[in-house]
Amino acid sequence: MVKLEKNNVKVEFRGVNFCYNEEQILFNVDFKVPSNRITALIGPSGCGKSTLIRCINRMNEVIPMSRMDGQVLYNKENIYDKHVDVVELRRRIGMVFQKPNPFPMSIFDNVAYGLRLQNVKDKSMIRETVKESLVKADLWVEVKDRLDLSAFRLSGGQQQRLCIARALAVNPDVILLDEPCSALDPIATARIESLLKKLKKEETIVIVTHNMHQARRISDYTCYLFGGKIIEYSETEEIFNNPQNKLTKDYISGEFG
Amino acid sequence: MMKYWARITRSNYRNIKEKSIEVFFSAISITALLILIGIFVFLFITGIQAFSETSPAEFFLGNDWNPSAYTTPRYGTLGLVTGTLMVTLGSLIIAIPLGIMSAVYLSEIASPKVREIVKPVIEMIASIPSVVLGLIGILFLSPLIAGIFGLSSGLNAFTSSIIVGIMVLPTIISISEDVLTSLPQEFREASLALGATRWQMIKMTLLPAALSGIIASIMLGLGRAVGETMAVLMVAGNSRAMPRSFFDPIRPMTANIAIEIKEVVKGSLHYEALFAIGLVLFVMTFLVNFISDIIIERQVGRFKW
Ligand SMILES: Nc1ncnc2c1ncn2[C@@H]1O[C@H](COP(=O)(O)OP(=O)(O)OP(=O)(O)O)[C@@H](O)[C@H]1O
């Protein structure tokens, strides 16, 4: 198991159980996400990876008939506490979804969206931030002459980088990525991976991935989830070279084929 | 070789069957088109004759409609057109905000249970016969309006606007709600995940994304408001004088045709003038429907990628 200095923990799950309708999806999850590191979540389809990651920005609340108990701490504060402002929380914990989901607006307006939510009025500051975020997301060169173009006109890979830029524009503390590369070709994937490596200097990153190679390439820690339970969680090199649990070993060797 | 050829050649029987289905359906749609054209031609031929004896300038710009005057009959439709425009405008001023707010409530705020009950109820309003709404207007609403505003009669443009507004409301609510609910869930999640409040999500993402659909629902409602006859006939007050305020009685074009067509001599100038009014109405509603069709089409194709 991962041993982390106490002050290096950014997010911590304590005894989290989660149900959709009456079906339990997560079972007593204890899980610590270290600051300024990339943590990968792997596991077979349907094991609860998306559900787990969505507990961190309380996105599961959008789904009716869902229920959660246990605690999720962010900076040592339980985010499911009554006094927590979920809007403020989501501004600090950004999310990129599996399927690119730009808004039906221009490229510029997509990236500026988060700033406008926060009532930023200063036009030159908005322009500045939009450019900065697009540069960070490695999309600026491709779109700088057509920021007014509808975001729907971009290719899938460009749309996903746009969604990353959109999340970066509000300068989040934690970024959650749910299989961000599943629809992308190897080149686009490589660009996003190098972007994430750069980003971890400033932010904490949690990424769900089906791609073992990707987990191994970019992550510092890897967590194997199976049937809604955490089977094994340790440093990435450790888990791939020397898995302790038989389930982990089978999954990893099976996926590497 | 031959064997395979035989298998993919269509049998004669199937050929004939498909052909006849095709002919049948095209016959139906051509009939519908012919009927539409027929109505237009019929209105046009009769209506246009009115202009042999009265000038288009008087017809469109004169505000005195008095075809049965002894000395000089007057055929100015401006007062009638104003009546129609007032009812249309008034009813939309009432129905647009209420309709959009209800649609947003139903699709974004109400629990699924409430939605399941309320939506069919609203759609049932659309099926109330307009004569029934007219009765409610005469017996209940107009005395109330007269009482509140201290008028001698409550049969006026204001009351008509309310009644027609109620008739238009279900169209706007129902279509706008459909458009909002059909927006991809991803828009909502993306917006909330960026830290939007629910209201910001509605205002900054959902309403702009649904805008053309909402406009289309308004256009359809507008078509209905322009063409509504029975209810306005009953509650508008039916004065031919040029209205000066919403508390004046009015006589919209539809009501005017319905009232006078029974008394006119076939082939008289008056008769032809009523057809000319019908022609104008036809063109107005046709344009409204045509434009809303275009807008709806654009909305439907919008989020396909
Ligand atoms: N909105 C929902 N309502 C009901 N059940 C759901 C809902 N979303 C997910 N589930 C169920 O929860 C379980 C876990 O789903 P989840 O999306 O977390 O899996 P996952 O590990 O992300 O899978 P994948 O790798 O395919 O994305 C699945 O069995 C799924 O059927």
Ligand SMILES: [Mg+2]
């Ligand atoms: Mg998933």
